[in-house]
Amino acid sequence: MNETVISAKNLSLTFQTNDGPVHALKDINLDINKGDFVSFIGPSGCGKTTFLRCMADLEAPTGGSITVNGMSAAEARMKRAYGYVFQAAGLYPWRTIGGNIRLPLEIMGYDKAEQAKRVANVLELVELAGFEKKFPWQLSGGMQQRASIARALAFDADILLMDEPFGALDEIVRDHLNEQLLKLWARTEKTIGFVTHSIPEAVFLSTRIVVMSPRPGRIADVIESTLPRDRTLDIRESQEFIDIAHRVREGLRAGHAYD
Amino acid sequence: MSWIVTAVVFWLAMWTLNVRLAKGEQTRFVKILVPTLFGVTLLVLWESFVRGFSISPILLPPPSAIAARFVSSLPTLWEDFVQTFIKGALSGYVIGCSAAFLTAIAVDRSDFLKRGLLPIGNFVAALPIIGMAPILVMWFGFDWQSKSAVVVIMVFFPMLVNTVAGLSAKDAIQTDLMNTYGASYWQSLFKLGLPAAMPFIFNGLKICTTLALIGAIVAEFFGSPIRGMGFRISTEVGRLALDMVWAEITVAALAGSAFYGTMALIEKAVTFWHPSQRN
């Protein structure tokens, strides 16, 4: 079970901007194993999004290397190795919700019957059954975000990369989706990379928590969760949970002291 | 004098009525009625003032005379319409817009073309292209082919510039998504680039309807067979038959509005999702 899926070695990325270079990532080393649920947490601007985008080959590193499934990130992308959920839903307004979820399936050449089956399945999963024929702009922000998650789940990628997917949702919906996500993870054995701002969310979901610090973006601490993989929301009241959350908070503080 | 009094009374009555209607509930019927009443008022004022002040029909014929001439000259008007609108304007419009569309796709793909062709496009679009008409008539002959060529040149660059702008209208997340799916260039073009470009493309198509009609009519001033709207306008002006000139102008206005309206309707159906089209 300890097969490495994503491996970053001395990964660096410097953006050249008009105000001079921005060191978004500097000498990042991290291995993510198959079936892991890894959260990235840290203050805004510490490079969480950039790191995730490097895994997805949406951003080209300026130093070091990153491999996905033993291939370069670019090869893995062309092999459709991952589903990506962006911070904003990014649905196509000219397609219905069903049509948006069907988009990756059409591109990847699934046949019509299979497309219909999968769309129905994932809509059920994110509790949007009955909204298939609606257009994105007819739905609330939270529903749009759920549709965008459904879209990333519709095809068989064994890696799921999510960039603050629940950031804009209210607490109750968020709790619910967190539970749903854990169930999905247990059932599909996907490897998940998950960016968040929220300490409880990171602790509740993850097997490993990567604490990052800004300027330059680097890893401040990696915390292995001792919580069982099978968990429910009430685990958040346990001492173990509180201890891990405490350690994350300490890590975040230490990171800030760098400035 | 009675014509002037009638005109003023009618005008005041219609004005009051329209102000009332505009303030009241905006049903579909009212929305059509208000501009219709406005147009009718304008015609009645025109007719009354021309008669009341005994204006020479050479300066300005009354609408009734134009209408009478319109009805009695239907076969000629139709022949001119076919020559100028269908053969000249429409063919040039279709050829010019399609060529611009295909060029825009090439431009969007190639940085070289984008930096080389687009500035030239903006330059050419700013030229009074109609000045080319005599040259094109020399090249392509008197018949509709030269008119079509003028139209092609007139619509090409506005359409090109709009389509190129449209093809870069997609936002970053939408493009990133296509990349995460490992989509090919063509998949990305058909499923993202073109749909996102549609509002811009239709903007170009609408602008070009007007340009096409102007181009086809004016090009006939520089030589044409003995039919066509531009030909008729220039010869009837010479014969002081201004009612016929106005009848041709009426045809042009009707054709132009119908052309523009058709494109606007198709636009509404295609870009129903765009914030400007949702109600």
Ligand SMILES: Nc1ncnc2c1ncn2[C@@H]1O[C@H](COP(=O)(O)OP(=O)(O)O)[C@@H](O)[C@H]1O
């Ligand atoms: N395309 C870009 N061009 C220039 N600078 C960027 C770009 N993307 C991100 N950055 C900078 O890189 C740093 C890390 O950004 P990001 O990865 O978005 O942080 P996070 O997701 O943790 O908030 C920030 O300082 C941000 O301003």
Ligand SMILES: [Mg+2]
């Ligand atoms: Mg971010």
